[in-house]
Amino acid sequence: MIRYTLVCEHGHDFEGWFRSSGSYDDQARSGFVECPICGSTKVAKAMMSPAVAKPVSRPPVSKLPAPVGSAPEASSNASTVPAPTPPTTMPVMAEPERQLRALVRAVREHVTRTADDVGRQFPEEARRMHYGEVTSRPIYGEASPSEARALIEEGIDVAPLPSLPDDLN
Structure with a gap:
């Protein structure tokens, strides 16, 4: 994705x-x-x-020589750079994105639980229901972008069923 x-x-x-x-x-x-x-x-x-993924930890900082003409060191540890603090852990996903994904997942689960999966027959079945050839009921299935556009142009209400990146892994 x-x-x-x-x-x-x-x-x-x-x-x-x-x-x-x-x-x-x-x-x-x-x-x-x-x-x-x-x-x-x-x-x-x-x-x-x-x-771009950031490295988890930085390599240790080595002791650098003093620049020419600088004052002599006060102690043996004066020119040592302190060790870097460990990076703070960042959440993998921000809370609004987590909530949105949960909502998308809930909608998808509701539709798949309460509607009939008609697969590739979706455009034909949606038309049959729209024109009263069969009893109207909740359905879901597959349609190409051109098939979906044709259904919309005929006045048939359709909407894509959202998926999440995890659904495709």
């Missing part, structure tokens, strides 16, 4: 998770990426700093 920082045409920043860079490009081109604040689908990737 790739996490992008995105910005809409009105300057609202938000994050989006995508299976790949190509997945983002396809969804953005199809108008499926929208600002959660204003609903704009004119969205672009914002500049991001790379997530």
Whole structure:
């Protein structure tokens, strides 16, 4: 999974998770990426700093020679640099992100527990229910971006079922 920082045409920043860079490009081109604040689908990737892992501990600092012309040492320990303090432990995930993931997981579990999985037949089954050919019921399944767009254009309400990076590992 790739996490992008995105910005809409009105300057609202938000994050989006995508299976790949190509997945983002396809969804953005199809108008499926929208600002959660204003609903704009004119969205672009914002500049991001790379997530680089920091070392757990620093190498020991050696005793450096005194610069030329400096005062002589007062004691043998005067030019020794104190040992670095151990780094403080940072939470793996900030609390708002932890809460959001818990909410996404709860929504996903509720849908999979209470709705019928119709798999790749989702577009056809959604149409059959919309046009009254079968009894309406909660369903979920798979649809390509173009199939989802076609359903929306027909007036059929659909929404993506969110997934988390852990779901794909």
